[in-house]
Amino acid sequence: MGPGVRQDDIETGLEHGAKPVTAETIIQSLASGLLMGLLYGLIAVGLALIFGLMDVVNFAHGEFLMIAMYVTFFLFAYFALDPLLAAPLVAAALFIFGAVVYLLIVRFAVRAKANTGMVQIFSTFGLAVLMRGLAQYFFTPDYRSVTHSWLGGKTISVGGIYLPEPQLVGALIAIAAFAGLYFFINRTDFGRALEATREDAGAVALVGIDKNKVFALGWGLGAALVGLAGAVMAIFFYVFPDVGASFATIAYVTVALGGFGSVFGAFAGGIIVGLVEAVTTLILPASLKTVGIYAVYLLVVFIRPRGLFGSI
Amino acid sequence: MDQAFAQRRRRDLIVAACLAGLAALVPLFVKDVYYQNIMVLTLMYAALSQSWNILSGYCGQISLGHALYFGLGAYTTALLYTKFGVLPWFGMVAGGLISALVAMVLGYPCFRLRGHYFVIATIVIAEITLLLFQNWDWAGAALGITIPMKRDSWLTFQFARSKLPYFYFALALACIAWFVTWWLEDSKWGYWWRAVKDNPDAAESLGVVVFNSKMGAAAVSAFLVAVGGGFYAQFVSYIDPESVMGFQFSLLMALPAVLGGIGTLWGPALGAVILIPLTELTRSYIGGSGRGVDLIVYGGLIIAISLARPQGLVSLFARKPKADARPVREAVAS
Numbered sequence: 098m099g100p101g102v103r104q105d106d107i108e109t110g111l112e113h114g115a116k117p118v119t120a121e122t123i124i125q126s127l128a129s130g131l132l133m134g135l136l137y138g139l140i141a142v143g144l145a146l147i148f149g150l151m152d153v154v155n156f157a158h159g160e161f162l163m164i165a166m167y168v169t170f171f172l173f174a175y176f177a178l179d180p181l182l183a184a185p186l187v188a189a190a191l192f193i194f195g196a197v198v199y200l201l202i203v204r205f206a207v208r209a210k211a212n213t214g215m216v217q218i219f220s221t222f223g224l225a226v227l228m229r230g231l232a233q234y235f236f237t238p239d240y241r242s243v244t245h246s247w248l249g250g251k252t253i254s255v256g257g258i259y260l261p262e263p264q265l266v267g268a269l270i271a272i273a274a275f276a277g278l279y280f281f282i283n284r285t286d287f288g289r290a291l292e293a294t295r296e297d298a299g300a301v302a303l304v305g306i307d308k309n310k311v312f313a314l315g316w317g318l319g320a321a322l323v324g325l326a327g328a329v330m331a332i333f334f335y336v337f338p339d340v341g342a343s344f345a346t347i348a349y350v351t352v353a354l355g356g357f358g359s360v361f362g363a364f365a366g367g368i369i370v371g372l373v374e375a376v377t378t379l380i381l382p383a384s385l386k387t388v389g390i391y392a393v394y395l396l397v398v399f400i401r402p403r404g405l406f407g408s409i
Numbered sequence: 410m411d412q413a414f415a416q417r418r419r420r421d422l423i424v425a426a427c428l429a430g431l432a433a434l435v436p437l438f439v440k441d442v443y444y445q446n447i448m449v450l451t452l453m454y455a456a457l458s459q460s461w462n463i464l465s466g467y468c469g470q471i472s473l474g475h476a477l478y479f480g481l482g483a484y485t486t487a488l489l490y491t492k493f494g495v496l497p498w499f500g501m502v503a504g505g506l507i508s509a510l511v512a513m514v515l516g517y518p519c520f521r522l523r524g525h526y527f528v529i530a531t532i533v534i535a536e537i538t539l540l541l542f543q544n545w546d547w548a549g550a551a552l553g554i555t556i557p558m559k560r561d562s563w564l565t566f567q568f569a570r571s572k573l574p575y576f577y578f579a580l581a582l583a584c585i586a587w588f589v590t591w592w593l594e595d596s597k598w599g600y601w602w603r604a605v606k607d608n609p610d611a612a613e614s615l616g617v618v619v620f621n622s623k624m625g626a627a628a629v630s631a632f633l634v635a636v637g638g639g640f641y642a643q644f645v646s647y648i649d650p651e652s653v654m655g656f657q658f659s660l661l662m663a664l665p666a667v668l669g670g671i672g673t674l675w676g677p678a679l680g681a682v683i684l685i686p687l688t689e690l691t692r693s694y695i696g697g698s699g700r701g702v703d704l705i706v707y708g709g710l711i712i713a714i715s716l717a718r719p720q721g722l723v724s725l726f727a728r729k730p731k732a733d734a735r736p737v738r739e740a741v742a743s
Contacts, residue, residue, distance in 0.1 A: 154525045206716060209715075209716070215471065215715070216716070216719045220712055223708045223711025223712035224708065224712060226711065227704070230703070233700060346532060346533065357525060357526075384540065384543060384544060385544055391536060391537050394530075395534070398530060402522050402526060403526070
């Protein structure tokens, strides 16, 4: 695979390296790619949800993930709480955080009279930079990790294919979360209010739905989903202030691949991204593995400027 | 063209000339190298942001991947000099031309994209190039290139002892970027760009060639940013992919314009004069690097400005509206 492997390759826990490409390694990579892809989908779905609701891209989405991972880490470090047990708490914390971000920042950004598009981009962008700075200041730039957990470092063998347990459980959680989200959007009052608001925010006001409340809850829900993803990620990935940055780009690509605003496009986009990453690592040096994902993004939007499942 | 507008443009030009003249005198009084260094960076970011503003502000195509052109300029200059002995003066122009060409090649597919799809494409393309440079052994890969210091000379544009030559070059670059903006603002292109920004469909139907307008803006913008990159390579005399092509440069190019006023003539310069010294000083007085204090300042400022003054700080200097634009109550009272 050449001498190109220079970066610390800690990112996904996929199998990398200079092994010969055989049928077995291909299946092995695709299997771990699929698991990672489902997790990517879970990371990205909050972004898609919020965009679908109010046409705003949360450029601080990666930092939401970072905060979730830190919350998981500190729950582990101070209360010895396993990340799996911590996950609901982390999701709840992020729910509140997301709603607060909407009420304090985004609510005003969408009201801006001049340069509305720019204000939306740069206000959440500013939040991302601020959160990263605060994390560096309070948590230091050190890499931390959840050193022992129920699943950490374990693998399970399914028909000769080794699957890392954290990713496997993460993928299952992702599937459950998507199923739950589907049920939620289609079967509950709040879900219907969410759908109605994304269809026509002006009309829902007429039937007595408070647009702001729906938006705040939408931001809370989006953040809670990325919180769930963060709790799983913390099991097998380092926690540091910039951790969100690389996953954020992947999340944007995932969402854009599926088509902005399409919640289940994010699910499909995640799987595609995971598989593409797995294939890329088979043929390119590990330090180039995100190139494949980015190239696929460009390819898709050049052919379909609204993504695979995007409307309009 | 109406007379008030012509007058305003003439006044802008005179004010700019006076400010540039005053700026040229500053290093005669401020001899501390630390402060001179901050001034060089401030002028460089003013120039970069002014160039970014052409594509993203005037033409409305928000690029968060301009580090690509900055890096290409830096690498072209450094590689031509270290590998082939080509003087940096030619290197900077070559870097500019290559970047302009790249901008148009990339613009061809990208300018079909709108909104967030475009923004993400710019981020992704810069990121791909960064990764490729990190793996390109001939260009030093992740270790980068050190430009050997020989002796102080204008020919090779290196000065070990004095910051002054860099200062004046950066000042000239900022003036050029400002002047190009000033000149284009009132050209056919300038009007096209604003039309494209406000409503591309309407512009198209009125006969503006939207696609070509975007291409033109991208080429000018990329050229100037790349010259800035070539300058930076000479200034720091060591470059590696992360330090010239990293995402932070894309951000640092956009911020002054956002702060000062996107799509305005004076916004980027005003933003740079406030932002760069502020962050450099807070960094050295409060935090030291690695503590993230600069990020906290940037982030807080961006949120505050974009929410409180979406038109940018330059709007504070806007003259009062004319009498007939006053609110009715006020007009009646007077």
